[in-house]
Amino acid sequence: MIRSEPRRRTPLLLVEAATLLSGIGNGVATVALPWLVLERTGSATAAGLVAAATALPLLLSSLVSGTVVDLLGRRRTALVSDALSAVSVAAIPALDALVGLNLGWIVALAALGAVFDPAGLTARETLLPAAAQAARWRIERANGIHEAVWGLAFLIGPGVGGVLIAAIGPGPTLWVTAAGFALAVALVAAVRLPGAGRPERPPAGLWAGTAEGLRFVWRDRLLRTIALITMVLVALYLPVEGVLLPAWFVDQGEPARLGAILMAMSAGAVVGALASGTAGRRIRRRTLMVISLVVTGVALVGLATLPPYPAMLGFAAVIGLAYGPVNPLANYAMQTRTPERLRGRVVGVMTSFTYAAGPAGYLAAGPLVEWLGLRPAFLLLAGALLVAALVAAPLPVLRTLDEPPRHPPAPVGGTSGRVEGPLPLGEQWAPSAHRDPPGQG
Template sequence: MNRVSLAYLASYVLSMLGNSIAGVALPLLVLQITGSALATGAVAVASALPAAVAGLLMGVVIDRINRRTASILTDVVSALSVAALPLVDTAVGLSVGWFVLFAVIGSFGDVPGLTAREAMIPGIASAGRIGAERLIGLREALGALVMLAGPAAAGTLMVVFDGSTVLWITAGTSAAAAAVTLLIPKQAGAITPGTGQVLMRDGWRTLVRSPFLVATTIVSMSMVVVMSGFQALVLPVHFTTEGRPELLGFVLTALAAGMLAGGGVYAALGGRGRRRTWFTVGLVITVAGFTTMATLAAPWVVFGAAALVGFGLGLFGSLMGVLMIERIPDDRRGRVAGVQNAVLTLAPALGMGGAAVLTEQSGAGVAAAVLAAVWLVTGALSLWARPLRDLEPRTALAVGATAT
């Protein structure tokens, strides 16, 4: 690795760390200021749809300007939206409305920032003299580290400092991500010139006309639905019912540790062997993990199942990232990734909503079984689906071509 790839990975970690801290600190601050759990939920819900819309709109921008520039701008937006909160608190005091307003503004930094970094991967791999498998595997492993460290850092900061200081620190991580991105040469974010106008509908058209992209988007959405259902509802309800709510944190730790190991293995070995083998192994491991988790057996069984899921995701997610940069035309990568990320932003609501209905009517055990069955069916169909049979390397797609 050289300076380019190190700068990319460092900016990715800093940006994710800021989002991770904000994801824990902001709900706690809303709860402290308003004393209302409903208000806390309202802020989260109010920002979900704008985040999806922002992903779609900014996909067009990312395909029009240098992706390095887009990445910097989105981190600056994230930093400013958080830094505005303590300023408003000092001036007039915070209310739910202010949290909602800046959550909406911040949504134009979070999902688009992820899209910009994804679109920049081919340029980083070339300028950084690093294989895509290694780069994406390292990125997935570092993302798992942030999953481990972020919530703990947020909790520690909330104990040590007041809310305003925590917000300044959170904004500082996003600002630092923008600053580190400046170390990446502009040519790494350059766009391959396309033909015609850059229109939002081209992202949808490219996706829906490609059986491969449709299949991978459905698989990814299914994973998010199942994971969010387990993580945000089934397991919290189960451990609360068992009188051990603190065990949920250990499940998340096991999941992140598994992802760290899986991403590390793919970074080291992903360039060897057939991709279909990696795909199959990742799917089978995640199916085994979710099926075991659905038993809601002894805590150590659930922990082990979470680690299995994480390991499979580390392999599977890294491979999907490599395939995306190969199968999407460079001049449309921002718009296609924007559509995919917008869909995945809304997917957790489906998982949590469905799990909530099942848990309320039939109990956590039934909800867990249904979620595991959803992923079992998804895995089986993925192994059978024709668009996902040929996953071997291809030359870069021509501008305007459609992945198959």
């Protein structure tokens, strides 16, 4: 008798809870690190230097992170990455208490902590299709939830960071980041999913596997275009959160307001990501992408005028709401155009494109502020982002977002001969549970 696999929501809940906790830790650090630097040095250029120091390792480590996932396994990579991230972040307040920190120490430790983040992010994201399959969710719904959880983390984290900075100072606040990573490790350790353990077809090696992922992304016109668009937009936007807004609110002595602005962006992003699954059924995905990009650019220009604080909160919420569907759409493109065995590498390569131009943006933002002043520098970056969005909007290749998946759902029963229920759109075959026993990987 052919039997149906029961619906299992626990793996998806564990993956998303780990994503939430890890993201909260990063959200706290987003506020605490630049505040610590500005408090110690009073220099926007120094804050930009620290931000760039964290972005540079992100580029290299994110490029190879997907290959590491495909070599070591998804669950194991997530465990090791988050554990090392916890240790490296905890070292900042620990060393400050023992020997005191100067700018060099902060730069070095922030860079070390950034090395481990992409592998954990990539590993959790590559677990998502199998977790959605176990829960019998459409992949579009799972993508929206996943990005909403990430946005929720940055809704909670910066607010907690701002409150903690005001109460105990930026150094001790970083202990919260370490705690978030430690709890994420415990949750991922409990995940049991097909394909989460040791890969059956690992790449030939670190660099060969990374090169294979790069070639795949570059030869796929849609993935290449999304990667380049995201690279430009993130490069222009990251200095807003990492340098410009902190500099503005440090001058005003208002850490809680900085946290509230970042929370408003994240709240909008949560709503936008959750709505993306429903919106994708009502309008074309290409149309949704274009609206998201253009409205994000317009709202950022509004924020760059540095209007009264209530208006800043409104513009921040619109920025998050408009940009919310972009990452779920990018995830959908990766999942439906990438074979199972390459998923980790493709996610890693696409993530590395996101980080690639970040250091240049960070390094340019500090001198721009000191040369032009805060408001003109902010307007220049926001205007450039709007121009980039307007250039990307009419690109014909974005129409392929609405084409049928190149890698459609696995047949009912997969390779196991069992009826496993309807599979989420875009999920390909993953190894059967008996090939990935509990405890492996």
